[in-house]
Amino acid sequence: DVKVTQSSRYLVKRTGEKVFLECVQDMDHENMFWYRQDPGLGLRLIYFSYDVKMKEKGDIPEGYSVSREKKERFSLILESASTNQTSMYLCASSLTWGNYGYTFGSGTRLTVV
């Protein structure tokens, strides 16, 4: 079965810390995405990547950066965590450029205190 694996299910970090959220897919998908999920706001796109070392800003990139050194791995980085970044973070992948369904990971619930 195809999988998107997020390294942590729950994380608690302190304000000002640098935080890394890791995502790995085993489907040889070209596209990878990071969303955050907040009640009443749905899923909002932070960053996406359509190729190794390529990245594009989504709708809410402020305070975040990403890294994609290998095709299967897409990392989300919170340079200096703040309490308003407390959220559920979802990683997803899709086959290639064009409109295809996503496969999501199970999510990382991040709490910044």
Next chain:
Amino acid sequence: GENVEQHPSTLSVQEGDSAVIKCTYSDSASNYFPWYKQELGKGPQLIIDIRSNVGEKKDQRIAVTLNKTAKHFSLHITETQPEDSAVYFCAASKRNQGGKLIFGQGTELSVKP
């Protein structure tokens, strides 16, 4: 940019009844409309999708309809069962956007036995 509005935010039905969730989109260039189901503690899972060259698509108890003129699409679940209880998200994307999906706010469906 694209904006997707989803209604209702919560929906409660009796087992065996039908459930309908509606979404509207703003960008007439959007041409791909998937629906995702998110069960508690899991990432969203693709359940059905429709492309702009099709008006309706069915898969067993679920169906999606698309009205391009009005820019809205709907998810229909017939003969609901308790295991249909979940949060449902609609989304939209358009050609040449790298498969980037814009999601609605989500609908929490509760099916009462």
